[in-house]
Amino acid sequence: MFTKILVPYDGSKGAQRALDRATEMAKLCDAQLIVLTVYRHHSMLEASLSMVRGSVERGGNLDNEMREAAREAADYAKRRAKEAGHEKVSAFIKAGQPARTIIATCKEKECDLIVVGSRGLGATEGYLLGSVSHKVTGLANCPVLVV
Template identity: 65%
Template structure:
């Protein structure tokens, strides 16, 4: 049924639920699990307007910090998937706009399914898709499971 399942992972509760469901599907189908964590690049203008300095004393930039946090999240997700019994897990990080990066990565890697978490907003919690999950579903022909 599925050969490659992509889970978009950002460390949120919704992403944890998506990871668990993706792991469950991998175990049922024997699929390979691909975990992708996406971080957003910051322009020089955005960095200059940020309350956070553009770089620290070591010269590390805001992008470097975002990349490091993303790497930690991806490594956590890979380890967690292993704990959940998935035999074949690969974790990746990419920079760019979240939804477009998720979709292009899934297409590039030949994924059969994309699993993403959803976040409710305000009084509509549980009824509205989060912006990333909504965009992913509208940008791809690959089946998307929103958790």
């Protein structure tokens, strides 16, 4: 049925539910599971709108902190999917606007399903501009499952 399933992951409870559902579906379909964590380039305004929150306590600059937090989230999601018994998992991090980056990655990787959490860590952006999941459903050329 599906051959490549994209799951955006930001570490939120919604993303965790989406990851679990996507892993179940990937196992049933013997599909490749692609985990994507998106972070934004740091600016004073954009820092509050990122999918992933970094910790400046680690001593790095904010861009590096955001990238490292994204890498940790993606690695965790990949590990969790493998622990659930699915071996065909890859994880990527990308900088950019979350919804557009998700759609671009879906096209680039030729995914035929996106499984996304209904609410992630970008609550401020969701109130002002609409949630990432809402934008993804409007922009995607493939089915989108909102969990």
